Amino acid sequence: MGADGGLSWNLVDDVRILLSYHFMLNAVRAGTIVAVVAGAIGYLMVLRRQSFAGHTLAVIGFPGAAGATWLGLSSGFGYFGFCVAGALVIAAIPGAGRAGNGLGGYGEESAGIGVVQAFALACGFLFVGLYRGFLSGLNNLLFGTITGITDDQILVLLVAGAGCLVALVALGRPLLFASVDPDVARASGVPVRAVGVAFLVLLGLTTAGTSQITGSLLVFALLVAPAAAAARLTARPVAGLALSVGLAVLVTWLGEAVAFFSPFPIGFWVTTFGFGAFLLATAYRAAADRVSRRPGVLAVAGGSV
């Protein structure tokens, strides 16, 4: 990143310098929108054990973006179009729309999803080849960039993100119910299948938005790492969701700031901070579980009934 001011020890000045560039301001705006949505949807994705479907949707966005670039369109259209279409394709694979909780939940389906994923990646490679663009275009599509986010793009991200969050709140309890306990949810009148399809479409929109910041391959930095860290820190769904959003925003801001002052790309930094948060949360969980299992602290763990 070309940082004229350079990094000083005065953090306020650093932030001021950073935000004085319009492209950085846009990067922070876009990053914040994307992080809030990815943190929230990602929490439910982790709860539903649909990380593999989420990853596939991200990979499906790659040929979309590459194809759109080849045709001279904005890559954003390609991301959104392909990710939502991909969500509907995955939903059409029998059994894939339901949460993967439970025995044998994801055997056949994951194979089907994997085949779709490989084909999508190959198509993306083809489109990049047809475009004959310079190589950094491919890098940006796969690993993300913070330069060149336009005001129009931010508006699209904002509308898509707000739509996702409204839909998530509307689905609310039935989505949680169908995720942790599909059989009982169905018996209680929750349309489990429809809720699963709706969630996949939300996941498609989220990965499309996130891909535009992190690139197709590093979507998980925002979609999984904060959510998985939050789930290790708390077992309360609402607190976990809020924590996941908070971590995603923090990781994005840190990643963007450090990328601005360093020669290394944003995708690396966001992913590294997400990974760090996940490691810390895992270490905390292991330590907390060890304390609670110590004899005398909690009366006979595992003692039946």
Added chain:
Amino acid sequence: MTGRPVMSALGAAAPAGSGGAVVSLHRAAVAVGGRRVWSEVSLRFSAGEFVAVLGPNGVGKSTLLKAVLGLLPIVEGGVEVLGARPGERNSAVGYLPQRRAFDPGVRVRGTDIVRLGWDGHRWGVPLPWPTARSRAARERVREVIALVGAERYADRPIGQCSGGEQQRLLIAQALVRRPELLLLDEPLDSLDVTSQASISALIQSVCRSEGVAVLMVAHDVNPILSYLDQVVYLAHGGAVMGTPEQVITAETLTMLYGTPIDVLTDRAGRLVVVGQHDVPPDHRRASV
């Protein structure tokens, strides 16, 4: 079920639709994917009764619960649940499907699982500030967790609870909306013997204290035998219903399973069902 008159002779084949019954089936038949699982099944029971559905694997015990829930079509005969057609009054039915335990990685508290039974079917999310409704919900969740004796581990992630603990929390979830009918599919499966006994005692006490009718599918009759009011035996496509003393006899069971079975009485007067161990290996396992 033609050609097996002994079954209908034993069955409590009261006509469907008469008052007082929580569930009544009258010569009902159900089909899954076009295949008729059982037919000519007649049974009825009332509030506060603890009824077990027994029988070999694959005779359609779980299918019976799903038919009562209205999840499967009744192709013949009459079925009435809480005075209505199956599925119409499911808000007054608590259901615990057959399942494995929650995966250890499931990091959602037992309390949250119980709460989903209360309002998990309602769209949207609760208001973020406390309301009369949210207080009532919390109060009811606490009450039902106390009823099943799960206070100690209700705030732990459910994946980290033992099988018996999870089963208590799931029974609490099924009970939280004050159902008139509780449908339990193999709740004792994969529990150790102590847990089986205490869960059986819990179900009976809930049945009595809350006046709930309980229809429970079981694989093994022995842990629950002393708590039961009635048993339904499904076998060979039909059913026999009666009190344990009527149905659990060596003659009836041997006829139903098609393999020699003994019924013994222990010193306390309890019945114990024993299968013979010279069952050929290709015989469908009859674990009674």
